Amino acid sequence: MASAAIGGKLSSALLPGSNHNSCLVRVVPARPLAFRRRLPARLLLASSASSVETTLMETIVAGKEVSGGGGGDWDNILACPICYRPLSLISDGLLTVDSASRASLECSCCRKTYYGKETHVELIAASGAKTYVNPMPLATEFFRLPLISFIYERGWRQNFVFGGFPGAEKEFELLKNYVKPVLGGGNIVDASCGSGLFSRLFAKSGLFSLVVALDYSENMLKQCYEFVNQESDFPKEKLLLVRADIARLPFLTGSIDALHAGAAIHCWPSPSSAVAEISRVLKPGGVFVGTTYILDGPFNFIPFLGAIRQNVSEISGAYSFISEGELEDICQACGLEGFTCVRNRQFVMFSATKAKPL
């Protein structure tokens, strides 16, 4: 009851363009880039670990289309997380949330097949490795625990209201303002979707042609699938669950209309590698919307906050933001422009857009 009342006030207060005085709304206009160069026909695809050069034509024409029930402009977005070339669906039927467990997708370049697992398609570079176990920082491993996945939407996420998070429904309302240009047919990736609270809202809204619910935690994805199956008339043909690392996204370059990352950037091992990947997969004009905490306001009085943050970050693998400027900085450094954000106490929703080629 209490949180609904707080959330009700926030919804009108936080909306960009609202004149509500009690809310801190900061809109940072797009700045022209100091240095721009016309891209040649070849695109340089950057990632955390390496760079892969491929041609735009190869990216578009190679491979059989990966089809889905959405039937719109969302097919052919999946790519090999090793070489970023298209994947071919080699199993029978369409790729949907229900058929994902039986799916096989092949990369003709790497000669590697990626398989579905129980509830999702496994698109991790190391998938198929027999003895190697991919080491991930604590902040990533923590969410792989079955208990955390189970309690996430059963109380854990609701507690975010104390940090100023308005709650999933109201956050979705806010998000719509940022993704307006792609509503009514664009595809959306819910990156680090957790148990899929937003992915499910996105799919049910009918505003997107395809929703990809992506997370590194197989248990979060299992939980998402369970919630989907509990709902009657869920538009399953719109949703696909994918296990992937945010710093190695299994999507074609320039194929995604919108990418949402709720309460996630502070959990990523390297926010800048992740934002670089997000920038790579967004279409020109595509939108990145994220939410996180900013440790400013009363936190500014903590002595040595920067040094403490550094130590915590090294141990946990999580990165706490202490100013909005840091978020803007990462976005700009990774080729995203028009940074804008709304605040409510420690909560921030920020957005930036993939620059259009000159």
Ligand SMILES: C[S@@+](CC[C@H](N)C(=O)[O-])C[C@H]1O[C@@H](n2cnc3c(N)ncnc32)[C@H](O)[C@@H]1O
């Ligand atoms: C706090 S939860 C956010 C869940 C949901 N988006 C929300 O708004 O509540 C953070 C999520 O980030 C995911 N995550 C952490 N490291 C990741 C990585 N390297 N790649 C992809 N997802 C990651 C975790 O598995 C977890 O589900």
